Amino acid sequence: MAGASGSVPIVTIAGCVVVAIRDDLDDQDILTLQDELVEEVSRRSANGVVIDISSLEIVDTFAGRMLGAMAQMAGMMNARTIVVGMRPAVAMTLVDLGMTLEGVETALNADRAIEAIRAGQA
Amino acid sequence: MAKEVTTGSVLVEDFDRVLSGWLKVQASENVKRTDLVSAKESEKQSRDLLAALADVAPEAATADGFDLSDAQWAPVREALEEIAENRTERGVSAAEMGWFIASLKQPFFEILHEELGETSAELMREIWSATRIVDQVALYAIETLVQKREAIIERQRGEMTEVSAPVVKIWDRIVTVPLIGTLDSFRAQTVMENLLDAIVQWEAEIAIIDITGVSTVDTLVAQHLLKTASAVRLMGSECVICGISPKIAQTVVNLGVDLPNITTRVDLQSGLAYAFRRIGVAAGER
Incomplete structure (x- = not known):
């Protein structure tokens, strides 16, 4: 996916792939992001993935499912995925939709998530 | 005239x-x-x-x-x-x-x-x-x-709603909300909103819901608690439900309600002790 790079910046910090999702992503962008994310995990042989969704005001069922899928994919590559910064309104909507994202780990912010991933390795 | x-x-x-x-x-x-x-x-x-x-x-x-x-x-x-x-x-x-x-x-x-x-x-x-x-x-x-x-x-x-769900920060990274009386849908929603906002505000890792004062727990109340716990988890925090009295434990089990992945404790003291352990604060045994 060489041409699609840049739509969402993906950085690696201390062995963790960190991605901050913007609010204006459409479904195609999310699929692209998913591709790039697993590529990055494999290239860096990262052991953690942090997905920051603090700027998302709306999470629909598709985006919710994709978060779960990304966590599962990264997990198969031995990277622990943590979703961080979900807003209260988003959390309430997801729960109302019946999407509790059981398979996905969560944390308050990226800081805590990276801490948790590094602590898990030690 | x-x-x-x-x-x-x-x-x-x-x-x-x-x-x-x-x-x-x-x-x-x-x-x-x-x-x-x-x-x-x-x-x-x-x-x-x-x-x-x-x-x-x-x-x-x-x-x-x-x-x-x-x-x-x-x-x-x-x-x-x-x-x-x-x-x-x-x-x-x-x-x-x-x-x-x-x-x-x-x-x-x-x-x-x-x-x-x-x-x-x-x-x-x-x-x-x-x-x-x-x-x-x-x-x-x-x-x-x-x-x-x-x-x-x-x-x-309005005043009742305000006083009915006071979210308190009782320790660094721990918030708690004591529930009293009956928990209808409207109040459950208020409790959830207040709790989630408090989690953001104080960066709380543990949210304790104390239901000691809740008179009855039926399927609806259990469902509200479950929803709140799920939302808390999605925010990246952990939910602990305290004040499970023997009567409540019996009703919940007899009703066939499942509270999966939710930490429950018998009273606020043991809930707090659990929270302290989770965030790594040493609490001396009494």
Whole structure:
């Protein structure tokens, strides 16, 4: 996916792939992001993935499912995925939709998530 | 008769007679409620209202399109609102309020009958005119009373909601919300919103819900708790439900409700101890 790079910046910090999702992503962008994310995990042989969704005001069922899928994919590559910064309104909507994202780990912010991933390795 | 006698003119010319007649009827009809409103106050309210009517009625009452919501009736409406507010606070019922105003008809009719007794056509016309005014005023009074009462209920409901879900930060990274009474959908939603906002505000890692004071736990309440716990987890924090009494444990199991992946503790103390362990704070055993 060489041409699609840049739509969402993906950085690696201390062995963790960190991605901050913007609010204006459409479904195609999310699929692209998913591709790039697993590529990055494999290239860096990262052991953690942090997905920051603090700027998302709306999470629909598709985006919710994709978060779960990304966590599962990264997990198969031995990277622990943590979703961080979900807003209260988003959390309430997801729960109302019946999407509790059981398979996905969560944390308050990226800081805590990276801490948790590094602590898990030690 | 030299001058024309109308409802308006009676109000102005025989003001004191109307007032004293009205007060007398109030007493005899038992709408004075001297237990709630003092006689002096009643008299002042009646006088104010009549004065406002006397100011406006002579010109306005004779107009064909009688409308109490017109701008020129503003003083009457103000006087009524004041009375309604005063009486709402004292607990006067809507019927009493209506009859309180409607009893004004009696002195009116009496005077009109005296003045216009011989000419029945005019008498009928003025009786209609007086009835129209008094009834409109009475209806407005009832409506105002009901509105005031609804406003009070609304305010109290707001206050109840406010005090019913206080989220407290009891330690660094630990927030707790003690629940008391019954947990309906509306309150459950408020609790959830407050709790999630508090988690963001204080970056709490643990959210403790204390249900010691919740009287009954049925499937609905369990579902609310489950939803709240799920939302808390999605935010990246952990939910602990405390105050599971033996009775609640029995009901929950007998109802077949499953509380998966939720940490539950018997009381707030053990919940707090768990929270301390989770965030790595050493708590000395007592």
